[in-house]
Amino acid sequence: MNRNDLIPIGTLARRTGLAVSAIRYYEERGLLQSVRTGGNQRRFLRSDIRRLSFVLIAQKLGLGLAEIEQALGTLPQGRTPTVLDWQKISRALRGEIDRRIQLLTRTRNKLDECIGCGCLSLDRCALYNKEDRAGAAGPGPRFVLD
Secondary structure, X not given: OOHHHEEEHHHHHXXXXXXXXXXXXXXXXXXXXXXXXXXXXXXXXXXXXXXXHHHHHHHHOOOOHHHHHHHHOOOOOOOOOOHHHHHHHHHHHHHHHHHHHHHHHHHHHHHHHHHHXXXXXXXXXXXXXXXXXXXXOOOOOHHHHO
C-alpha cells in the first residue's frame, strides 16, 4: 500500500461531508478500516471516499445499515475496489431498489387518487372503501402495500 493512498480522517470527513464521529462509527461497524500511524492516528484509503459515498447514497435510497453492511462486506478490505467489485454490489441490490421504487410509485399514485377525490375519509370513500369493506379484511394499508 502506497502512503499516498492514505488520507487522515479529517480529509475523509471533508471529502464525504460526514462528521468525524460518524466515520468512527462506520469504522466500528466494519464498513471501513483504518491504518494506524506510529502516533496512533487513523489513516484511511483514498478509496474509502467512494465507500462512504455509497453508504450515504444507499441510506438516502432507504436501505438499512444492515443491508449496507452486508453489501460492503463483499468488497475487499485493504485495497481499492474494482469496477467488477462495485458491479457485484449493484446487481445484488438492484432487486431491492426496484421493489422500493415500485412501492414508492404505487404509494404516490394511490395518494394522488385518494387526495384527488376530495373525501379524505376511508370510512366514506366510495371509490376504494365503500361501507368500510377494507376494515372487515383486517388492519393495515393494504391498498398500497398489497
